[in-house]
Amino acid sequence: RNIVHYHEVGSTNTVAKQLAERGEREGTVVIAEKQTEGRGRLGRRWESPYGKGIWLSIILRPRVATDAAPSITLLAAVAVAKAIKNFCGLEALIKWPNDILVRGKKVCGILTEMKADMDVVEYVVVGIGLNANLEVQDFPEEIRDKATSLRILLNKKISRVNLVRKLFGEFESLYNLFREHGFSPIRSMWKEMNTTLGQQVQVNTLTSVYSGLAVDITEDGGLVVETKEGTKVFYGGEVSLRK
Ligand code: BTN
Known part of the structure:
Protein backbone atom coordinates (compact mmCIF):
# COMPACT_ATOMS: atom_id res chain seq x y z
CA ARG A 1 0.00 0.00 0.00
CA MET A 193 -25.82 0.52 12.30
CA ASN A 194 -27.94 3.50 11.40
CA THR A 195 -29.68 6.05 13.57
CA THR A 196 -31.69 7.73 10.79
CA LEU A 197 -34.28 5.22 9.59
CA GLY A 198 -37.53 5.18 11.54
CA GLN A 199 -36.96 8.77 12.65
CA GLN A 200 -38.69 12.03 11.83
CA VAL A 201 -36.14 14.02 9.87
CA GLN A 202 -35.75 17.38 8.27
CA VAL A 203 -33.77 17.50 5.03
CA ASN A 204 -32.34 20.78 3.83
CA THR A 205 -31.40 20.72 0.17
CA LEU A 206 -29.92 23.67 -1.69
CA THR A 207 -33.37 24.80 -2.73
CA SER A 208 -35.93 23.45 -0.22
CA VAL A 209 -36.66 22.03 3.19
CA TYR A 210 -38.56 18.78 3.59
CA SER A 211 -39.81 17.01 6.70
CA GLY A 212 -40.99 13.47 7.06
CA LEU A 213 -40.26 9.96 8.20
CA ALA A 214 -36.99 8.40 6.99
CA VAL A 215 -37.99 4.90 5.92
CA ASP A 216 -35.23 3.32 3.87
CA ILE A 217 -32.11 3.69 1.78
CA THR A 218 -32.19 2.78 -1.89
CA GLU A 219 -29.95 0.29 -3.74
CA ASP A 220 -27.68 3.21 -4.61
CA GLY A 221 -27.51 4.81 -1.18
CA GLY A 222 -30.24 7.46 -1.42
CA LEU A 223 -32.36 8.29 1.63
CA VAL A 224 -36.08 7.58 1.24
CA VAL A 225 -38.35 9.95 3.15
CA GLU A 226 -42.15 9.90 3.35
CA THR A 227 -43.11 13.57 3.17
CA LYS A 228 -46.46 15.32 2.91
CA GLU A 229 -45.78 15.76 -0.79
CA GLY A 230 -45.16 12.04 -1.24
CA THR A 231 -42.14 9.75 -1.16
CA LYS A 232 -38.85 11.48 -1.91
CA VAL A 233 -35.32 10.17 -2.39
CA PHE A 234 -32.37 12.34 -1.37
CA TYR A 235 -28.77 11.97 -2.47
CA GLY A 236 -27.42 15.04 -0.74
CA GLY A 237 -28.34 17.76 1.64
CA GLU A 238 -28.28 18.12 5.35
CA VAL A 239 -30.36 15.85 7.52
CA SER A 240 -31.37 16.71 11.05
CA LEU A 241 -33.06 14.26 13.34
CA ARG A 242 -36.11 15.75 15.01
CA LYS A 243 -36.34 14.60 18.60
C1 BTN B 1 -18.13 16.41 7.30
O1 BTN B 1 -18.65 15.74 8.20
O2 BTN B 1 -18.54 17.53 7.00
C2 BTN B 1 -16.98 15.79 6.52
C3 BTN B 1 -15.65 16.02 7.19
C4 BTN B 1 -14.49 15.40 6.44
C5 BTN B 1 -13.14 15.75 7.03
C6 BTN B 1 -12.00 14.99 6.40
S1 BTN B 1 -10.47 15.17 7.26
C7 BTN B 1 -9.59 14.42 5.95
C8 BTN B 1 -10.22 14.92 4.67
N1 BTN B 1 -9.61 16.17 4.22
C9 BTN B 1 -10.47 17.18 4.27
O3 BTN B 1 -10.20 18.36 3.98
N2 BTN B 1 -11.67 16.77 4.70
C10 BTN B 1 -11.67 15.33 4.95
Missing part, protein backbone atom coordinates in the same frame (compact mmCIF):
# COMPACT_ATOMS: atom_id res chain seq x y z
CA ASN A 2 1.16 3.47 -0.81
CA ILE A 3 0.92 5.98 2.04
CA VAL A 4 1.83 9.64 1.70
CA HIS A 5 2.35 11.26 5.10
CA TYR A 6 2.41 14.98 5.86
CA HIS A 7 3.01 16.86 9.07
CA GLU A 8 1.01 19.77 7.79
CA VAL A 9 -1.10 20.14 4.69
CA GLY A 10 -4.01 22.27 3.49
CA SER A 11 -6.43 19.42 2.97
CA THR A 12 -5.64 15.74 2.41
CA ASN A 13 -8.63 15.57 0.05
CA THR A 14 -7.16 18.29 -2.14
CA VAL A 15 -3.75 16.57 -2.25
CA ALA A 16 -5.37 13.19 -2.98
CA LYS A 17 -7.35 14.71 -5.85
CA GLN A 18 -4.18 16.22 -7.32
CA LEU A 19 -2.43 12.85 -7.09
CA ALA A 20 -5.43 11.10 -8.66
CA GLU A 21 -5.39 13.62 -11.52
CA ARG A 22 -1.77 12.64 -12.15
CA GLY A 23 -2.74 8.98 -12.35
CA GLU A 24 -1.93 7.84 -8.80
CA ARG A 25 -3.10 4.29 -8.28
CA GLU A 26 -6.07 2.99 -6.33
CA GLY A 27 -5.41 2.39 -2.66
CA THR A 28 -3.03 5.29 -2.15
CA VAL A 29 -3.69 7.08 1.14
CA VAL A 30 -2.81 10.67 2.00
CA ILE A 31 -2.59 11.22 5.74
CA ALA A 32 -1.69 14.33 7.73
CA GLU A 33 -0.97 15.20 11.34
CA LYS A 34 -2.55 18.60 10.80
CA GLN A 35 -4.71 20.28 8.17
CA THR A 36 -4.80 24.03 7.85
CA GLU A 37 -7.73 24.03 5.40
CA GLY A 38 -9.60 20.90 6.46
CA ARG A 39 -12.88 20.77 4.57
CA GLY A 40 -16.24 19.45 5.71
CA ARG A 41 -19.42 18.90 3.78
CA LEU A 42 -21.50 21.83 2.57
CA GLY A 43 -18.51 24.14 2.45
CA ARG A 44 -17.81 23.90 6.18
CA ARG A 45 -14.44 23.90 7.87
CA TRP A 46 -13.08 20.80 9.57
CA GLU A 47 -10.96 21.41 12.66
CA SER A 48 -7.83 19.28 12.29
CA PRO A 49 -5.32 20.05 15.06
CA TYR A 50 -1.82 18.54 15.02
CA GLY A 51 -1.46 14.90 16.05
CA LYS A 52 -4.88 14.70 17.62
CA GLY A 53 -7.01 13.13 14.95
CA ILE A 54 -7.01 10.82 11.98
CA TRP A 55 -7.12 13.04 8.91
CA LEU A 56 -6.80 10.97 5.78
CA SER A 57 -7.98 10.52 2.21
CA ILE A 58 -8.14 7.32 0.17
CA ILE A 59 -7.92 7.24 -3.63
CA LEU A 60 -10.23 4.69 -5.23
CA ARG A 61 -10.87 3.78 -8.84
CA PRO A 62 -13.99 1.66 -8.75
CA ARG A 63 -15.21 0.58 -12.17
CA VAL A 64 -18.75 1.77 -11.63
CA ALA A 65 -21.27 4.26 -13.00
CA THR A 66 -21.56 7.62 -11.23
CA ASP A 67 -24.87 6.50 -9.68
CA ALA A 68 -22.94 4.03 -7.58
CA ALA A 69 -20.62 6.65 -6.11
CA PRO A 70 -22.84 7.69 -3.14
CA SER A 71 -22.71 4.12 -1.91
CA ILE A 72 -18.92 4.47 -1.45
CA THR A 73 -19.56 7.09 1.23
CA LEU A 74 -21.89 4.72 3.02
CA LEU A 75 -19.30 1.96 2.71
CA ALA A 76 -16.71 4.21 4.34
CA ALA A 77 -19.13 5.05 7.15
CA VAL A 78 -19.70 1.34 7.85
CA ALA A 79 -15.91 0.76 7.90
CA VAL A 80 -15.35 3.57 10.41
CA ALA A 81 -18.25 2.49 12.62
CA LYS A 82 -16.95 -1.10 12.67
CA ALA A 83 -13.40 0.04 13.45
CA ILE A 84 -14.65 2.16 16.36
CA LYS A 85 -16.76 -0.70 17.66
CA ASN A 86 -14.03 -3.31 17.41
CA PHE A 87 -11.17 -1.13 18.55
CA CYS A 88 -12.81 0.95 21.27
CA GLY A 89 -15.83 -1.14 22.21
CA LEU A 90 -18.06 1.89 21.70
CA GLU A 91 -21.44 1.70 20.03
CA ALA A 92 -21.04 3.75 16.86
CA LEU A 93 -24.09 4.67 14.79
CA ILE A 94 -24.32 6.22 11.34
CA LYS A 95 -26.41 9.29 10.59
CA TRP A 96 -27.17 9.42 6.87
CA PRO A 97 -25.13 9.83 4.82
CA ASN A 98 -21.81 10.10 6.52
CA ASP A 99 -21.74 11.13 10.16
CA ILE A 100 -20.58 8.67 12.78
CA LEU A 101 -22.15 9.33 16.15
CA VAL A 102 -21.34 7.89 19.54
CA ARG A 103 -23.82 8.65 22.32
CA GLY A 104 -25.52 11.16 20.04
CA LYS A 105 -22.39 13.19 19.30
CA LYS A 106 -20.35 13.25 16.11
CA VAL A 107 -16.91 11.62 16.23
CA CYS A 108 -16.27 11.30 12.52
CA GLY A 109 -17.23 12.90 9.23
CA ILE A 110 -16.64 11.72 5.68
CA LEU A 111 -16.23 13.88 2.59
CA THR A 112 -16.35 11.99 -0.70
CA GLU A 113 -15.33 13.75 -3.88
CA MET A 114 -15.29 12.23 -7.32
CA LYS A 115 -14.39 12.80 -10.91
CA ALA A 116 -16.41 11.22 -13.66
CA ASP A 117 -16.00 10.96 -17.40
CA MET A 118 -19.32 10.57 -19.20
CA ASP A 119 -21.25 8.50 -16.66
CA VAL A 120 -18.30 6.46 -15.47
CA VAL A 121 -16.30 7.15 -12.33
CA GLU A 122 -12.67 8.00 -12.99
CA TYR A 123 -11.67 8.28 -9.35
CA VAL A 124 -13.20 8.78 -5.94
CA VAL A 125 -11.44 10.41 -3.01
CA VAL A 126 -12.85 9.36 0.36
CA GLY A 127 -11.83 11.81 3.07
CA ILE A 128 -12.17 10.63 6.64
CA GLY A 129 -11.89 12.94 9.64
CA LEU A 130 -11.93 10.95 12.86
CA ASN A 131 -11.72 12.76 16.18
CA ALA A 132 -9.39 10.39 17.98
CA ASN A 133 -7.50 12.23 20.69
CA LEU A 134 -9.01 15.70 20.67
CA GLU A 135 -9.78 17.25 24.03
CA VAL A 136 -12.79 19.43 24.78
CA GLN A 137 -10.82 22.64 24.35
CA ASP A 138 -9.72 21.56 20.83
CA PHE A 139 -13.29 22.00 19.59
CA PRO A 140 -14.63 25.46 18.77
CA GLU A 141 -17.16 26.39 21.42
CA GLU A 142 -20.13 26.39 19.07
CA ILE A 143 -19.78 22.69 18.25
CA ARG A 144 -18.95 21.36 21.73
CA ASP A 145 -22.47 20.12 22.35
CA LYS A 146 -22.55 18.30 18.98
CA ALA A 147 -19.04 16.90 18.57
CA THR A 148 -16.82 14.65 20.63
CA SER A 149 -13.72 12.44 20.40
CA LEU A 150 -12.83 8.87 21.28
CA ARG A 151 -10.49 10.19 23.97
CA ILE A 152 -13.29 12.16 25.62
CA LEU A 153 -15.64 9.18 25.38
CA LEU A 154 -13.14 6.65 26.75
CA ASN A 155 -11.39 8.99 29.14
CA LYS A 156 -8.01 7.89 27.79
CA LYS A 157 -5.75 8.45 24.82
CA ILE A 158 -6.01 5.89 22.08
CA SER A 159 -3.37 4.59 19.68
CA ARG A 160 -4.03 6.30 16.36
CA VAL A 161 -1.72 3.89 14.53
CA ASN A 162 -3.60 0.83 15.74
CA LEU A 163 -6.96 2.42 15.01
CA VAL A 164 -5.87 3.35 11.47
CA ARG A 165 -4.70 -0.23 10.91
CA LYS A 166 -8.07 -1.52 12.03
CA LEU A 167 -9.83 1.03 9.82
CA PHE A 168 -7.81 0.02 6.72
CA GLY A 169 -8.58 -3.65 7.44
CA GLU A 170 -12.32 -2.99 7.67
CA PHE A 171 -12.28 -0.71 4.65
CA GLU A 172 -10.40 -3.20 2.51
CA SER A 173 -12.71 -6.10 3.26
CA LEU A 174 -15.84 -4.01 2.65
CA TYR A 175 -14.41 -2.64 -0.59
CA ASN A 176 -13.64 -6.17 -1.79
CA LEU A 177 -17.19 -7.18 -0.89
CA PHE A 178 -18.48 -4.17 -2.85
CA ARG A 179 -16.44 -5.15 -5.89
CA GLU A 180 -17.66 -8.74 -5.81
CA HIS A 181 -21.28 -8.34 -4.76
CA GLY A 182 -22.14 -4.67 -5.20
CA PHE A 183 -23.70 -2.45 -2.59
CA SER A 184 -26.42 -4.76 -1.31
CA PRO A 185 -24.48 -6.58 1.48
CA ILE A 186 -23.08 -3.23 2.63
CA ARG A 187 -26.54 -1.70 2.56
CA SER A 188 -27.70 -4.38 5.02
CA MET A 189 -24.79 -3.62 7.36
CA TRP A 190 -25.45 0.10 7.08
CA LYS A 191 -29.08 -0.45 8.05
CA GLU A 192 -27.98 -2.39 11.14
